[in-house]
Amino acid sequence: xxxxxxxxxxxxxxxxxxxxxxxxxxxxxxxxxxxxxxxxxxxxxxxxxxxxxxxxxxxxxxxxxxxxxxxxxxxxxxxxxxxxxxxxxxxxxxxxxxxxxxxxxxxxxxxxxxxxxxxxxxxxxxxxxxxxxxxxxxxxxxxxxxxxxxxxxxxxxxxxxxxxxxxxxxxxxxxxxxxxxxxxxxxxxxxxxxxxxxxxxxxxxxxxxxxxxxxxxxxxxxxxxxxxxxxxxxxxxxxxxxxxxxxxxxxxxxxxxxxxxxxxxxxxxxxxxxxxxxxxxxxxxxxxxxxxxxxxxxxxxxxxxxxxxxxxxxxxxxxxxxxxxxxxxxxxxxxxxxxxxxxxxxxxxxxxxxxxxxxxxxxxxxxxxxxxxxxxxxxxxxxxxxxxxxxxxxxxxxxxxxxxxxxxxxxxxxxxxxxxxxxxxxxxxxxxxxxxxxxxxxxxxxxxxxxxxxxxxxxxxxxxxxxxxxxxxxxxxxxxxxxxxxxxxxxxxxxxxxxxx
Amino acid sequence: xxxxxxxxxxxxxxxxxxxxxxxxxxxxxxxxxxxxxxxxxxxxxxxxxxxxxxxxxxxxxxxxxxxxxxxxxxxxxxxxxxxxxxxxxxxxxxxxxxxxxxxxxxxxxxxxxxxxxxxxxxxxxxxxxxxxxxxxxxxxxxxxxxxxxxxxxxxxxxxxxxxxxxxxx
Numbered sequence: 001x002x003x004x005x006x007x008x009x010x011x012x013x014x015x016x017x018x019x020x021x022x023x024x025x026x027x028x029x030x031x032x033x034x035x036x037x038x039x040x041x042x043x044x045x046x047x048x049x050x051x052x053x054x055x056x057x058x059x060x061x062x063x064x065x066x067x068x069x070x071x072x073x074x075x076x077x078x079x080x081x082x083x084x085x086x087x088x089x090x091x092x093x094x095x096x097x098x099x100x101x102x103x104x105x106x107x108x109x110x111x112x113x114x115x116x117x118x119x120x121x122x123x124x125x126x127x128x129x130x131x132x133x134x135x136x137x138x139x140x141x142x143x144x145x146x147x148x149x150x151x152x153x154x155x156x157x158x159x160x161x162x163x164x165x166x167x168x169x170x171x172x173x174x175x176x177x178x179x180x181x182x183x184x185x186x187x188x189x190x191x192x193x194x195x196x197x198x199x200x201x202x203x204x205x206x207x208x209x210x211x212x213x214x215x216x217x218x219x220x221x222x223x224x225x226x227x228x229x230x231x232x233x234x235x236x237x238x239x240x241x242x243x244x245x246x247x248x249x250x251x252x253x254x255x256x257x258x259x260x261x262x263x264x265x266x267x268x269x270x271x272x273x274x275x276x277x278x279x280x281x282x283x284x285x286x287x288x289x290x291x292x293x294x295x296x297x298x299x300x301x302x303x304x305x306x307x308x309x310x311x312x313x314x315x316x317x318x319x320x321x322x323x324x325x326x327x328x329x330x331x332x333x334x335x336x337x338x339x340x341x342x343x344x345x346x347x348x349x350x351x352x353x354x355x356x357x358x359x360x361x362x363x364x365x366x367x368x369x370x371x372x373x374x375x376x377x378x379x380x381x382x383x384x385x386x387x388x389x390x391x392x393x394x395x396x397x398x399x400x401x402x403x404x405x406x407x408x409x410x411x412x413x414x415x416x417x418x419x420x421x422x423x424x425x426x427x428x429x430x431x432x433x434x435x436x437x438x439x440x441x442x443x444x445x446x447x448x449x450x451x452x453x454x455x456x457x458x459x460x461x462x463x464x465x466x467x468x469x470x471x472x473x474x475x476x477x478x479x480x481x482x483x484x485x486x487x488x489x490x491x492x493x494x495x496x497x498x499x500x501x
Numbered sequence: 502x503x504x505x506x507x508x509x510x511x512x513x514x515x516x517x518x519x520x521x522x523x524x525x526x527x528x529x530x531x532x533x534x535x536x537x538x539x540x541x542x543x544x545x546x547x548x549x550x551x552x553x554x555x556x557x558x559x560x561x562x563x564x565x566x567x568x569x570x571x572x573x574x575x576x577x578x579x580x581x582x583x584x585x586x587x588x589x590x591x592x593x594x595x596x597x598x599x600x601x602x603x604x605x606x607x608x609x610x611x612x613x614x615x616x617x618x619x620x621x622x623x624x625x626x627x628x629x630x631x632x633x634x635x636x637x638x639x640x641x642x643x644x645x646x647x648x649x650x651x652x653x654x655x656x657x658x659x660x661x662x663x664x665x666x667x668x669x670x
Contacts, residue, residue, distance in 0.1 A: 164556045164557075167552060168523075168552075168557050171552040172553060175553065178545060216587075220583050221578075221584075386620065386621075387615065387629065390610070390614035391633055393614070398603070401649065414592065421584070426512045436549075440545075456538055
């Protein structure tokens with residue numbers, strides 16, 4: 001009963017309801033406008049909302065997250081430009097549908113399927129999280145360390161073509177997170193005698209630089225890209241279509257939740273995997289995949305929204321973010337004094353049920369805003385980059401300054417912006433850097449706890465690692481994730497295994 | 502554009518600089534507490550920077566093997582003048598932000614950036630810069646109550662005068 005009260009908190013308070021609606025509405029636009037991303041919006045927003053009441057700030061950010069994941073599909077369908085990485089798979093069949101004059105129907109169908117996916121994700125979160133969190137209490141420091149390494153390895157190997165570049169980015173993030181006074185011994189780490197560095201590098205400044213400034217600078221390459229407009233027909237999808245594709249959307253949603261729940265994998269990978277699975281399981285599509293198959297639109301859309309609920313599972317139960325967006329989000333939770341981890345559900349169950357209720361509400365708003373206002377929307381997303389980029393840069397500077405009312409954070413933001421620009425240019429992934437920064441403290445603490453409990457004996461550490469089933473599984477998963485990136489797997493084993501199947 | 506299998510001009514240099522940077526960080530990590538104990542404050546930094554050295558060396562070696570994209574030019578495809586200009590503009594903005602204050606710096610920044618990037622008339626850019634600034638000011642300064650540097654424009658005095666005017670006092 002108490003859980004239900006907290007679940008309904010954001011539904012019954014007009015202020016929280018309005019903030020969730022506003023967040024979702026803004027999220028849809030942020031997600032849809034190429035060049036703006038949820039990660040960027042949440043990073044900038046943290047600095048503006050950290051003095052707010054935690055519930056208010058969460059409502060706004062949850063709305064932006066939920067709306068943003070869905071919003072990316074709209075420009076993928078209308079302009080063939082995915083507004084977010086999770087919408088890359090949507091463009092494959094969404095844009096051909098729009099070219100056939102079915103843009104409205106495609107948007108309508110993708111909205112309904114996104115919402116179904118969203119509900120499946122939230123449902124699994126509500127059921128699974130309390131159980132996982134009870135189990136997580138038994139985790140040893142060693143297991144946390146392994147989970148964090150697994151997350152970094154997965155995000156590093158999957159987010160770019162090169163494992164080396166991914167691992168470099170993750171390790172850089174971990175190192176950035178260690179700058180400042182050591183929390184245990186107060187020894188200086190990378191401070192170069194500068195007192196301002198004692199508190200470390202501000203995570204939000206780094207986030208705004210990496211996701212806001214570097215993205216804005218990168219968009220300068222596409223200043224003169226012409227936009228091809230599509231005609232929009234009916235938006236509400238036919239009921240027969242919704243019923244026909246319901247099994248596929250449920251199946252894709254479950255793929256989405258599972259992929260989303262794995263540390264290191266998020267909506268983009270979930271969408272691509274669900275697309276691939278739909279392609280295999282649909283024996284006779286009306287239209288071939290890639291030429292406007294509705295199945296090819298539904299599967300990634302259901303999966304990427306289901307991945308939101310999935311990504312919340314490790315975030316709330318273990319304190320481990322799934323991908324860059326959840327890493328930024330976990331940063332926001334820390335700023336607001338919440339400590340995501342197994343104890344969150346025990347010490348602050350109200351926060352958990354509040355989040356579940358809030359996600360459900362945001363999902364309903366996705367449905368409402370998704371099926372209305374599309375004509376105004378198609379006008380707004382045509383906002384020229386020449387206008388958008390100066391505004392993003394201005395907001396980034398203001399956001400970084402607002403963290404501590406200090407120009408030092410603006411310098412950090414700029415430095416990370418320039419670094420991020422060249423990293424993007426030369427195909428070094430950005431996501432693992434921020435994941436590394438967020439996981440750095442957890443890794444540092446748990447490594448030291450784990451090794452102290454073994455009295456500094458590495459042999460004992462490994463002996464105990466292999467005697468624990470959980471640690472062994474996690475260790476094996478890391479080794480496997482690394483192995484799949486070696487030439488032995490990619491050139492020899494993978495073709496052999498998968499061509500037979 | 503960054504997903505081509507070939508190498509962009511400057512990638513080798515960038516990868517090489519990352520190797521040097523990683524080695525420097527490894528040395529700094531060693532200075533924290535040396536190899537004294539596995540649980541020392543320097544243990545994780547040494548591990549992370551060693552991983553950076555290893556990964557950056559592999560990435561650099563890969564860049565030596567990848568053929569150069571013959572059509573790509575550094576100052577056109579990688580670092581066009583407009584990117585350099587915007588970086589410099591943001592840098593100047595950050596330098597003068599505290600001295601001149603938020604309003605004065607932002608209006609100049611927005612005006613110049615909008616003029617150059619959207620290639621419209623100076624008057625149009627100024628109008629849009631003013632409009633955007635008013636919106637940003639209302640949302641962030643007045644609603645979100647973010648403290649922004651005041652500088653040369655006596656904002657608080659103006660706001661007090663406006664509220665006195667409307668309050669009738």
